[in-house]
Amino acid sequence: MTDSIGTGGGKPPPVPAVELAGITKRFGAVVACEGVDMVFHRGQIHGILGENGAGKSTLMKILIGLVLPDEGRIVVDGAERRIHDPLVAADLGIGMVHQHFSLVEALSVWENVALGEKGTLDPGAVRERIEEIGEQYGLAIDPDARVGDLPAGLRQRVEIIKCLRRDPQIVIFDEPTSVLTPEESEQLFSSLRNVVAAEGRAVALVSHKLDEMLSAADEISIMRQGRVVDRQVPSETNARKLARSMVGRDVLLRSERAALGLVGGDEQGHKDMGSPGSRGPDSQHPTLRIEEAVARGPGGTKILDGLTIELHRGTIVGLAGVEGNGQRPLGDLLSSLLPLESGRVEVDGNAVPAGRPGAMARAGIGVIPEDRHDSGVVLEMTVAENLVITNPYYVTRRSLIDSKRLAAFAREIIEEFDIQCDGPAAPMWSLSGGNQQRVVLARELMQNPKVLVAAQPTRGLDVVAIEYMSNRLRTAAEEGVAILLISSELEEILDLSNRIVVLRGGRVAGEMSRSEASLENLGLLMGGSTG
């Protein structure tokens, strides 16, 4: 670790800002964190790297007082503390920049920033402070704007200002760049450098992005399945080593290929080997065609702005882009959840009405939604019921649900897709995220869809689940399904796609085949203002 270079004698090592020792947290049978030891030093950015589900979020929630650990100690500035409440954490100078979970849309920026503090409300002082922080860290924003009217990128700014306002000594950034372009991310990190260096703060950067860690962190703790499995220093490591630690076995093809792709960006060799979708695109007619789709969001702004995209059977098209550029609306559109102001959607040449309940599904479009809780699964229902909500008629007899057939059907699927659960009657909430995702996948594939939209399909999954999902997608493509892969993970896109389309501002910014793709030209297309 970056302790003093043992030149003997002299001053003792500085007291770390935060020391976590033996932190353990279980949610029932699921172990979220186990025996986690971690140290954050002042003046340093400590990266916490791990896949989603590795335990990083839970660990940070413990530090910020939203979750109570079962075992372990937290030592802040040398004194052991018990953090049982976000207020306690705030008093200790620990602040976290959340991912949009602490803003009230109906209130203005300054009101949101003032929220959660103590003492008399002084709007003038709050406004001043917002401008100060804005200047200091390059985060300008109008204090009187209504948060609900702001786009995602600016909302994050409010989050950051809100956190920095309290002048925290320890700042936790939880996946901060998911809504930023690569350039904005760079800006953010350079501001962070200032934050850390000038004022001796400690920063914890939680992420699953290798490149971020390498460029921004001073030291990296790698977590996997709730444990810290490795500690590395960026100057002494590289993406492949990090990936290996994250994954734990030598290697899932995806991570290594992706890691290689990131580092080099243009390794031609492996791309044709076992590249996804061994059948070439059937360029006769597209299976899915979206033409000049225009849709507006609640504030009246365009969330899709003339989007045109085509999918052919047996190919995987990867839709790259920074979050907030139309991915969600596209997913919603293909889930029959978004009506269009203008434009068409065609499946096999037949128009499908946008926004009409169930129309897209009936037309043969399967969807693995970005947020399965939002429109994918029903937590309160059983696994069996979740498997048939799109089409109950598999298990009905004269419009009545035959419980035996339902159970048998469910058991078949549980077996085939290796879903870990207590049986067909298990409530959906009792399944882990990965297994819930399998239920969604299974259900969609069972419909023999013409088109499968996979939106962030491996987010929140452990490595085994990711491999499983990726293979399933490849297999589906080989069997002729047209797959639209929407992902904010460039690694995933580069790994699975035949063609890559970049989304920006609700429309296509550019397209290329996999062989033409590189981090540079993708990044260029992805960039541009989002806010």
Added chain:
Amino acid sequence: MSIATTKVAPTSKTWRRIRIGEWLLLYALSIFGALLIAGTLVEATGGDWLPVLSALLDGSVRRPGRWGETLGVAGPLLLVALGTVVSSKAGLVNIGQEGQLLFGAAVATYFSFLIGGPGPLNVVLILLFGAIGGAAWAGIAAGLLYWRGVPEVLSTLLLVTVSTQTVAYGMRWEWLLLAPQSSRGNRNQVSEQLASNNRLPRPEIFGNEFPLTVYIGLVLALLLAFGLGRTVWGLRLRLLGHNPRAAKRCGVSEKTFGVGALMISGGFAGLAGGAMLAGGGFSFGNYQFMSGFSDNIGWTGLLVALVARERVLLAVPIAFVFACLRTGSSFVGSTGVEGRITDVIQGLLVLALLIPPAVMLLRNIRRAKAAATVRV
């Protein structure tokens, strides 16, 4: 309206038995507490609690013919409760049953004097018109919700008074609801009495008579329980209630199902109103419609559903309990204690019934380190 309940990991059999024991104890304590408060109130104001309790029991079940009366009240309560369950399952909050019931009864009254035909058919039609009236009234709220975005909790509430006033207006005119002067006697605001062949039969069992409403209610309860659990419609309805976006994706139109659920809910309330009219009995105006006809049955039926936590089969006994309080209260007056005490008892009992689930929930939240749904 359902609260997020914390889930605890599956438990062994003894553990489950202990927990059932805990529940029973909590309920017993709460109910006892409520009765204790009521009893103290009676004593403190110079009365005696024992005669009051006795009167309640007499009035509800003990005296001959009384439990028939009680069942007669329980019938409409159950119907209203069933309707409430339907709208709740769809994720809607309908608190306008009182108005829907009243309007349904008014519509039933109006049409009862227009129809001819054989007796049994008439009765069926009267009930049907009641249901249609109630459904139409709820339909207003449904339309407001789905075409103008007005929250149904607010519109159904406001529509209750509108219903009362609309019906009152109807009671002023002979061409609407008012009985002609000759049949009115010395009462001001009544409708004509239903002809004897337009009434629901009141079969007698062991000396107790009560209208067919009770059987209708029970049958509908069974049908509804089955429908919710075992039909595609029920699955889709519940899907809508749990996750409207997933429902939309799966082809469940929020408009169709939601409007349908709300109108069915109103329809049940209106059916209750029609049944109160055609089922008669002195509890309900003896086959005559009058001002104040709904007599809080709508509100109470809503309460039954809420107390039964929207479980269809649980609504049956709970409707009976509430009915007991109503019929029992008419006997309390003769003990010298002010009859209002039964409102107090009912109120305290409902509050008491709310306490055990709340306590258990809090305890689970504090204790459970089990598989919890933390959706962040």
Added chain:
Amino acid sequence: MSSFPQAVYDIFTSNSTYINAALFGGLLAFAATGEWVAERAGTLNISVEAMLLAGAFTSAVGYDLTDSVVVALVAGILGGMLVAAIQAEMSHRLSADQFVVGLTLNILIFGLTGFLDREIDPATKTAARWTVPILNKVPLIGKALFSQPWPFYLLYVLIPLSWWLVYRTRWGLELRASGENPQSADVSGIDVNRRRRQAVYYAGLTSGLGGAFLIFVQVGRFDDSIVGGRGFIAIAAVIFGGWTLRGTILGCVVFAAALSFRLSIQGLGYQVNSELLQALPFLVTILGMALFAHRVRPPAALARPFVRGLR
């Protein structure tokens, strides 16, 4: 009987119309102001009826025991807050369904006050009248607004105070956050349910005062029918006003005017459609919601209970 237009003119130019309107409106304003605060916090408190009734009864008893109007007002506040305690604690601490609690309280308090009234039968009177010089000479509305029994003037303090509390204090900010987005408020360190409870208590305070107002300014004695559904009209006023205080008070004024008009026109011997007039507040509110649906937004979390996930 004069012609109808003449009658209407007479009504609009008579002092008593405005005085009646002020009395009706005053009651509504007490209840609606508190309910506005409660709904801004995200609670839908349908026990306003019970709060008004309880406040009226306890204030009557308070006066009966001490012959002091001041004590009576305090007693009224306590009565309203007692009902609020049940509503608040059961709905926002014990997570019971707020509609069940509210409805039950209406029944319970109606029964309880009716029951106790028979036993105790408190004697009351209207409070002493205070007249504001000069202002009370303003034509038509002068007497109505400035020459009333003194508890009326508490409104002139209560309304601005409530506005200030909700919009200018931290308490109010947290309250509004709890009503718009309780999850975010929670993560920001605000105790959502505590703020909601406090909002309900505030409603109990103002409605309790409103109940006392009924006795000591308007009616002069207790009877369990004096509230008669006005609590629901107060709720309608909040909705009518689009969840702003200005709008709410406007709603109270409009509804009170309708009530007063009905009284006057019937007093002059005219048979107007009294049912329409009685339903008017509700019809107008529904219509308002339907027409202005896109501009008028309830607090986003209105009527939705908040339970934090497991820690």
